[in-house]
Amino acid sequence: MKAIAVRPGTPHTVHLRDVPKPRLADFGSDTGVLVKTLKVGVDATDREIDEALYGQAPPGDEYLVLGHECFGVVEEVGPAVKSVKPGDFVTATVRRPGKSLFDLMGHNDMTSDETYYERGISLLHGYLTEWFLDDEHYIVRVPQGLAHLGVLMEPASVVAKAIDQAYEAQRRLRVWRPKRAFVLGAGQIGLLATVSLRLRGIEVYTLARSEAPTLNSEIVEAYEATYVSTAKTSMDELVANVGKADLIIDATGSSKVAFDAMTALGKNGALVWTSVTGGDRRTDAPTDRINLEWVLGNKLLLGSVNGNRWHFEMGMRDLAMAEMMYPGVTQRILTHPVKGLANYREMMDLLTQAKPPLKVFVEVAS
Ligand code: BGC
Numbered sequence: 001m002k003a004i005a006v007r008p009g010t011p012h013t014v015h016l017r018d019v020p021k022p023r024l025a026d027f028g029s030d031t032g033v034l035v036k037t038l039k040v041g042v043d044a045t046d047r048e049i050d051e052a053l054y055g056q057a058p059p060g061d062e063y064l065v066l067g068h069e070c071f072g073v074v075e076e077v078g079p080a081v082k083s084v085k086p087g088d089f090v091t092a093t094v095r096r097p098g099k100s101l102f103d104l105m106g107h108n109d110m111t112s113d114e115t116y117y118e119r120g121i122s123l124l125h126g127y128l129t130e131w132f133l134d135d136e137h138y139i140v141r142v143p144q145g146l147a148h149l150g151v152l153m154e155p156a157s158v159v160a161k162a163i164d165q166a167y168e169a170q171r172r173l174r175v176w177r178p179k180r181a182f183v184l185g186a187g188q189i190g191l192l193a194t195v196s197l198r199l200r201g202i203e204v205y206t207l208a209r210s211e212a213p214t215l216n217s218e219i220v221e222a223y224e225a226t227y228v229s230t231a232k233t234s235m236d237e238l239v240a241n242v243g244k245a246d247l248i249i250d251a252t253g254s255s256k257v258a259f260d261a262m263t264a265l266g267k268n269g270a271l272v273w274t275s276v277t278g279g280d281r282r283t284d285a286p287t288d289r290i291n292l293e294w295v296l297g298n299k300l301l302l303g304s305v306n307g308n309r310w311h312f313e314m315g316m317r318d319l320a321m322a323e324m325m326y327p328g329v330t331q332r333i334l335t336h337p338v339k340g341l342a343n344y345r346e347m348m349d350l351l352t353q354a355k356p357p358l359k360v361f362v363e364v365a366s
């Protein structure tokens with residue numbers, strides 16, 4: 001079968017290759033699920049792996065199959081599989097267990113191991129193939145009514161975890177009812193965070209560079225949030241106009257913005273960082289002011305990565321509720337379909353544009 005792969009460690013090696021089709025019979029246990037891939041979303045992570053900023057091949061292979069945002073249909077299941085059946089729409093989680101206590105408890109997303117295993121990213125092949133096989137444990141059923149949003153399940157899980165972690169950590173306050181949130185970045189993560197927070201009744205300001213109107217700004221407004229172009233209104237000006245935020249989620253991919261956000265957080269607030277920044281940028285920051293305000297304001301900084309299966313389930317519930325509250329808005333995120341694995345070049349060209357499109361995804365099969 002065909003797959004889109006790279007040679008990790010060497011920049012710009014994305015290519016199409018033949019890989020063996022996985023067989024249920026070869027799976028080590030009776031809980032295997034063979035999935036026919038329908039669509040796979042791609043993003044900056046795939047681009048940065050092709051740039052060799054990170055990404056590792058599985059031991060024994062010199063290539064890594066890309067793709068961590070999958071959507072497919074179950075083709076065959078092992079005899080002990082209970083939760084899905086042939087014909088069901090599914091997605092799959094990304095991270096697989098390592099050795100730490102967190103992994104042993106099933107909290108792979110919180111691993112404390114230095115080495116982590118992620119399909120399509122680190123040490124495990126991804127989903128940009130015609131079929132994939134995995135244990136039932138990592139396969140999450142997608143409701144029929146959300147099939148049109150299939151490739152957004154993984155990004156939605158990342159958002160669900162980030163928000164859930166903020167609420168979990170804020171239990172330190174005994175009571176936390178955030179009223180105002182800033183979402184930094186209006187890419188897929190920023191937009192999904194915007195709607196998830198709106199669904200919790202929070203007043204949301206979503207900040208991005210481009211001046212409105214853009215598709216991104218229209219989606220933000222359609223979710224009844226406020227779009228703020230930082231080309232016109234800086235974060236400081238926004239704070240002067242509306243006040244500091246109780247919750248800030250950074251999804252810009254810029255470590256500078258992530259640090260700048262520290263001056264926009266209100267007392268008892270939480271700032272969540274979600275960007276994976278592969279570079280080695282340095283930045284200047286008003287450290288005395290930040291230190292003082294953060295101590296006097298009991299503020300919290302939280303990093304959040306990956307989504308476990310319950311975050312996929314939470315993310316799906318938010319997407320379902322978003323469809324009820326804002327029908328048809330979320331699918332506007334899905335801007336750039338690429339037809340077939342053979343068009344991998346077009347896929348990477350889109351991802352490497354100076355201003356990459358909102359969402360690129362490969363239609364592997366229909
Ligand atoms: C993925 C996560 C993953 C993280 C770090 C993100 O792009 O969405 O699932 O844990 O990269 O590799």
Ligand code: ZN
Nearest residue numbers: 043045068069
């Ligand atoms: Zn992704």
